[in-house]
Structure formats: structure tokens, C-alpha cells
Amino acid sequence: xxxxxxxxxxxxxxxxxxxxxxxxxxxxxxxxxxxxxxxxxxxxxxxxxxxxxxxxxxxxxxxxxxxxxxxxxxxxxxxxxxxxxxxxxxxxxxxxxxxxxxxxxxxxxxxxxxxxxxxxxxxxxxxxxxxxxxxxxxxxxxxxxxxxxxxxxxxxxxxxxxxxxxxxxxxxxxxxxxxxxxxxxxxxxxxxxxxxxxxxxxxxxxxxxxxxxxxxxxxxxxxxxx
Amino acid sequence: xxxxxxxxxxxxxxxxxxxxxxxxxxxxxxxxxxxxxxxxxxxxxxxxxxxxxxxxxxxxxxxxxxxxxxxxxxxxxxxxxxxxxxxxxxxxxxxxxxxxxxxxxxxxxxxxxxxxxxxxxxxxxxxxxxxxxxxxxxxxxxxxxxxxxxxxxxxxxxxxxxxxxxxxxxxxxxxxxxxxxxxxxxxxxxxxxxxxxxxxxxxxxxxxxxxxxxxxxxxxxxxxxxxxxxxxxxxxxxxxxxxxxxxxxxxxxxxxxxxxxxxxxxxxxxxxxxxxxxxxxxxxxxxxxxxxxxxxxxxxxxxxxxxxxxxxxxxxxxxxxxxxxxxxxxxxxxxxxxxxxxxxxxxxxxxxxxxxxxxxxxxxxxxxxxxxxxx
Ligand SMILES: Nc1ncnc2c1ncn2[C@@H]1O[C@H](COP(=O)(O)OP(=O)(O)O)[C@@H](O)[C@H]1O
Ligand SMILES: [Mg+2]
Numbered sequence: 001x002x003x004x005x006x007x008x009x010x011x012x013x014x015x016x017x018x019x020x021x022x023x024x025x026x027x028x029x030x031x032x033x034x035x036x037x038x039x040x041x042x043x044x045x046x047x048x049x050x051x052x053x054x055x056x057x058x059x060x061x062x063x064x065x066x067x068x069x070x071x072x073x074x075x076x077x078x079x080x081x082x083x084x085x086x087x088x089x090x091x092x093x094x095x096x097x098x099x100x101x102x103x104x105x106x107x108x109x110x111x112x113x114x115x116x117x118x119x120x121x122x123x124x125x126x127x128x129x130x131x132x133x134x135x136x137x138x139x140x141x142x143x144x145x146x147x148x149x150x151x152x153x154x155x156x157x158x159x160x161x162x163x164x165x166x167x168x169x170x171x172x173x174x175x176x177x178x179x180x181x182x183x184x185x186x187x188x189x190x191x192x193x194x195x196x197x198x199x200x201x202x203x204x205x206x207x208x209x210x211x212x213x214x215x216x217x218x219x220x221x222x223x224x225x226x
Numbered sequence: 227x228x229x230x231x232x233x234x235x236x237x238x239x240x241x242x243x244x245x246x247x248x249x250x251x252x253x254x255x256x257x258x259x260x261x262x263x264x265x266x267x268x269x270x271x272x273x274x275x276x277x278x279x280x281x282x283x284x285x286x287x288x289x290x291x292x293x294x295x296x297x298x299x300x301x302x303x304x305x306x307x308x309x310x311x312x313x314x315x316x317x318x319x320x321x322x323x324x325x326x327x328x329x330x331x332x333x334x335x336x337x338x339x340x341x342x343x344x345x346x347x348x349x350x351x352x353x354x355x356x357x358x359x360x361x362x363x364x365x366x367x368x369x370x371x372x373x374x375x376x377x378x379x380x381x382x383x384x385x386x387x388x389x390x391x392x393x394x395x396x397x398x399x400x401x402x403x404x405x406x407x408x409x410x411x412x413x414x415x416x417x418x419x420x421x422x423x424x425x426x427x428x429x430x431x432x433x434x435x436x437x438x439x440x441x442x443x444x445x446x447x448x449x450x451x452x453x454x455x456x457x458x459x460x461x462x463x464x465x466x467x468x469x470x471x472x473x474x475x476x477x478x479x480x481x482x483x484x485x486x487x488x489x490x491x492x493x494x495x496x497x498x499x500x501x502x503x504x505x506x507x508x509x510x511x512x513x514x515x516x517x518x519x520x521x522x523x524x525x526x527x528x529x530x531x532x533x534x535x536x537x538x539x540x541x542x543x544x545x546x547x548x549x550x551x552x553x554x555x556x557x558x559x560x561x562x563x564x565x566x567x568x569x570x571x572x573x574x575x576x577x578x579x580x581x582x583x584x585x586x587x588x589x590x591x592x593x594x595x596x597x598x599x600x601x
Contacts, residue, residue, distance in 0.1 A: 048597055057514055057594050077518070080593075084516025095511045095596055097229070099236030104228075111228040112517045137236075153515075165597070 002069040004033040004193020005054055005161050010063030012049050012216075023049035024060065025216035031193040033160070036184050038204050039197045041213035047197040048092060050213070051163045054195060055089050056082055067161050084112045088154030088192075092165035094146045096138040096153075102145075103134040106152045117158045124152045128182060143170030147179065155186060162187065162194040168203060180206045230528040244497050245537035248577065251490045252541025253548065255569040256561075258486065260549045262479040263565060264558035269475065270466045272336065272366065272399040272406040276346055280448055281318065281465050282306055282438040282457035289460075292468035293320045293401075297434050298457060305455045306438045311446030316344035318439040319414040322404060322470075324383040331373035333380070335365075336401040339414025339435070346439045348408055350393030352376060356410055363389035364408040366399035371556075380407070386422050387413065402470040403558065411435070483569075490573055495580025498530055502588045507595070509588060514596035522589050530581035534574045542570050 012024040023046045031037050039047050052058045053065055056072040056079040065072040067086055072079055083089070096105050106121035125131045128148040138146055147170055154162060164183060168176035180196065180203040187194040196207065204210050212221045234241055283296035300317055307315035319339025326332055340347045342356040349355060350364050353376050365374055374380070380389045389409060399406040409417075412432065421427040438457065442448075448459040460468065467473045502509075509522055546566070552559045 052594060052597060055514075057597070080513065080516045080518055082516070083514070083593075084518075087516070089514060091511070091514070091596060095507075095514075097508055097511065099229070099233045104232060108228065109515055112512075112515065112521055 002066065003030045004035065004068065005029070005031040005195065006064070006066040007050075007054060008064040008066070010053055010060045010065060012046075012053055012058070012060045014049075022216045024053060026063070027216070027218045029054075029195075029211065029218060031161075031195060033193050034188055034191040035208050036187040036194040036196060036206070038207040038210045039195060039213050039218070040199055040201060040204065040210065042199065045213040046216040047213055048165055049216075050218070051089075051165050051195065051197055054161070055087050055163045081113075084109065084157070085115075086160045088157065088159035088162045090147075090150050090154045090162070090164040090167060092169065092197075094150035096146055096149060098138055101135050101137055102130055102141070102149045102152075105138075105149050106156050109153060109157050115157050119156050119158060121152070121156055124156055125149070127186075128152045129178075144172075144175045144179075147171065148182075151179070151182065155190075158190060159192060162192045164194065164196045166197055166199070168198060168200045173202065176200055176203050177206070179203075184208075227525075227528055229525045230532065233529060234532060240501075241533055244494075245533055245540070247493060247497075248490070248534060248537035248573070249541035249544065251486065251493070252538045252570060252573055253545040255483070255486060255573060256542055256545025256549055256566055257552075258479060258483055259565045259569050260545075260552065260559045260561050261557075262476065262483070263562045264560040265475050265479065266466075266472075267398060267560050268400050268403045268558035269472045270401065270469050271397075272338070272401040273462065273466060273469065275348075275397075275399055276439065276462065277441060278318075278346060278439045278462055279442050279444075279446075280440045280459045280461050282440055282452065282455065282459045283436070283468075285452070285456055285458045287458065290468055290473060291470075292458075292460065292465065293436060294322075294470070296436050298437055300433050300435055302455050302457060303435070303438050306440055306451060306457075309442075309446075309451050309454070311443040312440055312451075313443065314345040314439075314441040316346050316439045317341055317411055317435040318346060318437050319411060319418065320401070320436045321414065321418050322402065323385075323417065325380045325389075326383065327374055327378045327380050329373060329375065329378055333369065333372050333374060334404045335369075335380070335407045336404045337363075337382075337414055337417060338401075338406055338408045339411045339418075340408055341411045345441060348395055348399075351396035353391070353393035355393060356408060357392075359390075360410050360413045361387070361389050362392045362410065364393035364395060365391055366395050366397075366405040366407070368398050368400060369405040369407070370394060372405065374405075382417055385417050385420055387417050388423070389413070402472075487572060487576055491576035491580045493580075494530075494534065494577035495584055498526075498581040499584035499587075502526060502584050506588055506591055510591050510593055510596040513591060513593035519589055523585060526585040526589070527578065527581060530578055530585075531574075534577040534581075538570050538573050542566060 007029040010027045014021045053060050184206045211218050283292045287296045303315050303317050321337045378391045415431045416427050419431040452459050549561045
């Protein structure tokens with residue numbers, strides 16, 4: 001049976017000549033549908049690179065990436081289609097569009113193409129606790145509010161795969177727990193495969209499995225041991 | 227259009243500034259177009275209204291001064307009349323003079339000498355045609371604006387010939403920015419040779435005209451006629467270039483217009499280049515979320531199209547209003563809907579070209595850059 005996400009011996013290098021960094025070193029990772037997996041590790045370990053490869057933003061130098069039963073080794077055009085149809089991405093710097101109100105941020109992905117099973121943007125904003133600020137633009141929102149709008153935006157197309165980069169970086173403790181709990185709830189509820197990258201060990205107990213990353217290598221740990 | 231409209235509203239002051247620039251360019255284009263059409267009318271409207279297909283000038287005369295320099299023998303009129311394909315040929319004289327009316331109005335006139343009753347002797351809208359009285363003149367309607375009235379007596383400066391205004395033509399008949407007055411050929415010949423009333427004209431005076439006015443079937447071999455008769459034919463269209471200042475004026479204005487188009491394309495292109503470069507991070511996010519190249523292109527170009535169309539329409543509107551005000555002044559100005567439409571369309575098309583070049587450079591931005599600096 002196909003997994004929600006499968007990385008099979010994926011290697012990704014940056015730079016060339018003398019100056020090569022191996023961001024991902026033969027990384028293998030399988031995430032089932034309905035499962036939320038956390039990846040922890042220090043800055044520069046390769047966590048964002050892992051998400052970029054899993055999200056089809058870049059093609060690895062070696063190894064295979066599958067989202068459901070779809071291979072992500074195609075052209076940029078093919079990968080763009082897979083991104084808009086199957087993948088939700090919550091960026092580290094939440095990357096909202098300055099001109100759009102919160103509700104329009106969430107609507108935006110629906111304008112990229114046809115989406116049969118899309119969700120109602122306002123309902124989704126309510127679910128992340130942002131319905132009262134639906135008309136605000138990013139510069140009128142706090143870091144945590146922007147983060148939650150970013151999550152709603154990633155969920156609106158009902159993605160099969162949800163990739164979340166450092167969701168708690170801009171949040172206080174209480175908010176951090178709320179956000180990761182929300183992600184876990186949505187993952188189980190919508191049966192997505194979710195990968196959350198974080199260096200906030202506090203939130204790991206909401207996740208089903210935890211991996212540790214260092215120097216581009218990935219190894220499993222148990223939440224209790226972290 | 228989802229993003230297009232919201233971006234336009236969000237960055238409205240920036241877009242308004244750019245729209246103002248485009249609108250100003252559009253205004254300038256309308257005014258230039260009006261001025262060039264007006265100048266053409268002022269320069270050659272009287273020639274355009276001649277019922278001739280070509281004019282046979284003196285052989286070898288300078289092409290850009292044919293009307294003032296050419297002297298053709300009266301006998302050549304009959305020679306042209308007899309040629310195959312020529313339906314009409316008549317003597318034509320052209321002289322610029324200063325004159326004064328009995329109402330004490332100073333006026334410059336282009337005197338067109340014609341044989342009364344010939345095919346180029348015009349039918350006035352008011353008054354009567356030239357008759358047997360040698361001292362009659364039929365003037366352009368625009369001469370009335372200058373203060374000439376039907377029935378006035380116009381005295382030609384220096385020579386002293388007195389001409390009674392017996393008819394007024396329909397609309398503008400001007401040549402070299404001067405109102406046209408049609409007079410009998412013999413009178414024209416006397417004025418041209420400076421013969422005062424009652425004085426004896428030199429012997430050659432009555433044998434000389436400026437050119438032979440010819441109306442011929444299309445496909446008539448004018449070159450063969452020129453060889454035979456010893457003249458130099460210009461089609462009516464070609465003869466415009468022989469009217470004073472015409473070529474210089476039209477080519478100057480054309481050059482200004484071409485520059486204006488080039489500038490507008492560059493300005494719009496530069497604006498959209500800056501705008502799209504500023505939008506680069508945003509476009510990277512769109513690409514990272516899976517927006518197709520087509521989506522990003524369509525969004526950016528729709529923005530340019532909306533901006534260009536609105537500001538061009540606004541600018542043309544203001545330009546036409548300003549032009550209508552100018553039209554009522556003595557300035558040569560005439561609004562031609564056709565050339566205004568072409569100018570507006572060209573402005574939009576060139577602006578879109580500038581915008582497209584700017585957008586194409588950025589649409590392929592690597593979606594990875596959406597991950598930002600602190601990846
Ligand atoms: N575009 C790039 N060019 C060169 N090196 C890069 C690039 N992106 C990432 N790296 C390098 O790859 C390694 C992993 O980076 P990253 O995946 O961003 O780590 P993390 O998200 O865990 O902080 C780092 O050493 C980083 O400097
Ligand atoms: Mg990172």
C-alpha cells in the first residue's frame with residue numbers, strides 16, 4: 001500500500017566544487033495517511049531541505065520521492081500541479097501576500113485551479129480561531145495570527161500531504177501548544193500525512209512519531225527521550 | 227483576476243501615480259495628433275478639395291517649392307487635354323498675397339487662378355460662382371473667421387487690384403496656412419506679374435500659369451505625358467509635399483510622436499519591471515503553492531492591461547476635451563477619431579509589450595526562494 005509520503009534514500013547537495021554542503025544524506029522517511037511526524041534538529045541540519053524535497057519544490061540529486069502513488073521527479077510544470085492539488089505548505093516565514101485580507105489568503109489557492117473537495121475559507125479561519133480577523137491584512141496581524149492564517153491557507157485544498165516548517169518560532173508557549181494540537185487534530189481528522197519541522201521540543205508530545213536530524217541525516221527517536 | 231484587482235486596490239497610490247503618467251502621455255498624444263491633423267488641414271486642405279488627380283508642373287522645378295516656382299506655358303493645357311485617359315485639363319495659378327478688406331481687415335490669401343467655368347472653378351456654398359467680371363473672388367469659409375464678409379472688397383497689397391467677395395466656399399480651404407481665394411485666371415496673371423489696375427501687363431503674362439490641373443482615369447501614363455508635353459507631373463498627394471513647410475512640419479510631428487511612443491513603452495516597461503521585481507518574493511510564494519506559469523503571467527498582465535486601459539481612456543478623454551477648447555482658437559487643431567483611436571491603442575499595446583518583457587523575466591523564479599532567507 002502507498003504511504004502518504006515516502007522519501008527513499010534521498011540525497012540533496014547545495015553548491016558546487018569545493019563548496020558543497022550535503023543538506024540531505026540518504027534520508028529515508030515514510031509517513032502514513034493520518035499520521036503527524038515531527039522532525040527536530042539544530043539550525044542547518046537540513047530540516048527545511050527535507051520539506052522542500054518532500055514538497056516538490058526541488059528535485060533531489062539521488063533517491064525517490066512519492067506523494068501517495070505519485071512520483072515527484074517530473075518537470076517543474078508537473079510538480080506545480082502536484083503542489084497545488086495534493087500538498088499544503090506552511091512556510092517558516094509565513095509568506096502571506098501583503099495585499100490580501102486573511103480570508104482572501106485562504107481563498108487564494110482555490111484560484112489556482114479546480115478543487116472538487118475544497119473547504120470553506122471562512123469556516124477554516126474559524127477553526128484556527130481567526131474568523132474575527134478575516135478582513136485584516138498581514139501587516140495588521142501578529143506573528144502568531146499570521147501563522148494561523150498560513151495554516152488555514154495550507155489546509156483549504158484538503159491536501160494529502162501537509163508540510164509545516166517551524167510553526168512555533170514566532171509563538172509563545174501556550175500558542176505553540178495550540179497550533180501543534182490543531183495540526184495534529186486536522187491530520188487525524190482529514191487523514192493527511194503531516195511532517196512538522198521544529199526545534200521546539202515542548203510540542204513533540206502532540207506528534208505520533210519524532211525524528212531527529214543532524215548534518216543531513218535522519219534518525220528516529222521517541223518523544224520521551226528528546 | 228483574483229489577485230489582480232486586490233493588488234490594484236491595495237497599492238492604489240502607486241498605481242494611481244503610474245496611471246497619471248500614462249494618462250498624461252495619452253493627453254499629449256491626443257494633442258499631438260490633433261495638431262498634426264490640424265497642420266495638415268491648414269497646409270493642404272484646399273489642395274485636397276481640388277477635383278484633380280495630378281498637376282503638371284514645369285519640368286525640373288524643385289519638388290518642394292513647385293507651387294511657388296513653377297511656370298508652365300498656357301498652351302500645354304490643350305496638349306494635356308488631348309492625351310489618352312485625361313478627362314479634364316485646366317490652367318491653374320497659385321500665388322500668396324497680403325490683402326486688406328474695405329472693413330480694414332488684414333488678411334493673407336492664397337490666390338488660385340482658374341478659368342471661370344473650368345472643372346476646377348468651385349461652386350460656392352453661399353453667393354455666386356466666378357463670372358465674367360474679372361474683379362471677383364470666391365473665398366474659403368475660414369476667411370469669414372478672419373473677418374472677411376460676403377460683398378467686401380479686398381485690395382491686394384502693392385499691386386492694388388480690387389476684388390469683390392462674391393462667393394464663400396463650404397468648409398476649410400487653406401493652402402500653406404493661408405485662406406484660399408479663387409479668382410479669374412487673367413486677373414491672377416496680372417497680379418502675379420505685378421500689373422496695377424489699368425496698366426499694361428507684360429506680353430508673356432497671359433501665357434503663363436503655375437501648372438496644368440489634370441483629371442484622368444486611373445492608370446493613365448503620366449510619365450509619357452510629361453515626356454511628350456515637357457512637364458513634370460505630381461499626383462495630388464505628391465503635390466502636398468510641394469506646399470510651403472508641409473514636409474518639415476509633418477516629419478517633425480511624426481518624429482515627436484514616434485519618440486513619445488518609444489518613451490511611453492520604456493516608462494511603462496520600467497514601471498512594471500520595478501513593480502514585478504518588488505513582487506518577486508510574492509510570485510515565488512505563488513509558484514511554491516503550485517500556481518502555474520500561466521496563472522502568474524495572466525495575473526500580472528491583467529494588472530497592466532487594467533492600468534493601461536483605464537489611464538489611456540482617461541487621458542484620451544481629457545485630451546479630447548482640451549482639444550475641443552483648442553479647436554475654437556486660431557491654432558491649427560483638428561480632432562480625428564481614427565488617429566486618436568490608433569494612438570490610444572498603440573499606447574496600450576506598447577505598454578503591454580513593456581509589461582510583458584518585465585514579467586517574463588520574473589515568472590520563472592525558483593519557487594525554492596519562497597522558503598526565504600531563514601530556511
Ligand atoms: N540554496 C542553498 N544554497 C546553498 N546551501 C544551502 C541552500 N539551502 C540550504 N543550504 C545549506 O544546507 C544545509 C541545510 O539547510 P536547511 O535545510 O535550511 O537547514 P535547517 O532548516 O535545518 O536549518 C545548511 O548547511 C545550509 O547552509
Ligand atoms: Mg529551516
